[in-house]
Amino acid sequence: MPELPEVETTRRKIEPLLAGRIILNIAHDAPQRYRDTALAHGRRISGLSRRGKYLILHLIPPEARSDEPHDLELIVHLGMTGGFRLEEGLHTRVTLTTDAGHLYFNDPRRFGKMAVVPAGAYGGMPTLAAMGPEPLSDDFREEDFVRRAAGAGAVKPWLLSQKPVSGVGNIYADESLWRARIHPAQTNLSAPEAGRLYRAIREVMAEAVAAGGSSLGDGPGNYRQHDGAVGFFQGQHAVYGRTGQLCPRCGTPIQKMVLSQRGTHFCPACQPLRVEDNRHRHAEGGSHA
DNA sequence: ATAAGCCCCTGTGGGC
DNA sequence: TGCCCACAGGGGCTTA
Numbered sequence: 001m002p003e004l005p006e007v008e009t010t011r012r013k014i015e016p017l018l019a020g021r022i023i024l025n026i027a028h029d030a031p032q033r034y035r036d037t038a039l040a041h042g043r044r045i046s047g048l049s050r051r052g053k054y055l056i057l058h059l060i061p062p063e064a065r066s067d068e069p070h071d072l073e074l075i076v077h078l079g080m081t082g083g084f085r086l087e088e089g090l091h092t093r094v095t096l097t098t099d100a101g102h103l104y105f106n107d108p109r110r111f112g113k114m115a116v117v118p119a120g121a122y123g124g125m126p127t128l129a130a131m132g133p134e135p136l137s138d139d140f141r142e143e144d145f146v147r148r149a150a151g152a153g154a155v156k157p158w159l160l161s162q163k164p165v166s167g168v169g170n171i172y173a174d175e176s177l178w179r180a181r182i183h184p185a186q187t188n189l190s191a192p193e194a195g196r197l198y199r200a201i202r203e204v205m206a207e208a209v210a211a212g213g214s215s216l217g218d219g220p221g222n223y224r225q226h227d228g229a230v231g232f233f234q235g236q237h238a239v240y241g242r243t244g245q246l247c248p249r250c251g252t253p254i255q256k257m258v259l260s261q262r263g264t265h266f267c268p269a270c271q272p273l274r275v276e277d278n279r280h281r282h283a284e285g286g287s288h289a
Numbered sequence: 290a291t292a293a294g295c296c297c298c299t300g301t302g303g304g305c
Numbered sequence: 306t307g308c309c310c311a312c313a314g315g316g317g318c319t320t321a
Contacts, residue, residue: 001314053315080314081299091299109298111315127316153292160315161292170314261294262314
């Protein structure tokens with residue numbers, strides 16, 4: 001399941017294959033899933049960036065200097081099972097041909113998407129348009145996060161919305177909440193709780209990027225690099241995919257629950273649900289001004 | 290406007 | 306042992 005660490009690893013690994021190259025063709029079916037790709041034909045890739053879980057190929061006219069601002073972008077979302085490959089396979093959905101050769105987009109479950117858009121024109125991609133700050137950048141500020149967390153609903157769905165911070169998916173939400181000792185369904189985080197979560201997200205994301213992401217199991221969701229290399233962060237997972245195994249911190253068996261349609265792993269001892277204090281509501285008489 | 294729910298898609302694993 | 310169905314999940318869309 002590519003989340004920020006896996007997408008960032010992908011970006012770093014395929015940038016040397018693509019930067020400076022001319023796109024000769026992008027071949028696929030399902031044009032509604034891979035939109036306006038013909039606009040990229042004949043363009044030069046000046047570089048690759050990433051925003052949350054979205055990969056962005058910068059496209060310039062072939063005669064332009066490579067340090068000029070790009071005017072088109074090829075946006076790629078890997079979805080749940082998407083990834084690039086050096087060789088064609090059973091689940092090849094898109095074939096990207098450059099003057100250096102082929103790169104194949106493999107995506108068994110077809111949740112991945114691509115679109116060519118004018119640079120920064122994200123109106124057709126609401127999540128990207130409303131994307132929160134990058135967790136490893138200075139734009140991600142603890143005081144903003146703490147303030148917004150105080151008024152938020154259940155913390156895990158809130159994180160998954162991409163609005164408080166970008167790039168956190170199911171694995172890293174569970175891992176960050178475990179580190180911060182916060183129940184996934186906790187609402188209205190206190191300042192100490194939100195501060196712990198802020199630091200946990202930064203730590204987990206930094207460690208996961210350094211490990212090359214997580215590669216889980218042998219199923220279709222198993223994330224790999226284009227050359228078959230795997231990430232190693234799964235060895236650091238404390239709760240994700242460890243239902244019934246013992247919490248590394250306190251030894252209690254890890255539990256799994258469903259929250260917002262997502263499998264959610266947590267330690268019931270380390271991450272107790274703090275019951276909302278109702279006294280305020282009683283004191284206010286139950287009606288809001 | 291915001292939040293919650295449904296849906297897409299298909300390989301896999303668990304249950305019977 | 307073999308078969309079948311529920312599950313996995315990000316994000317876009319619809320609904321309340």
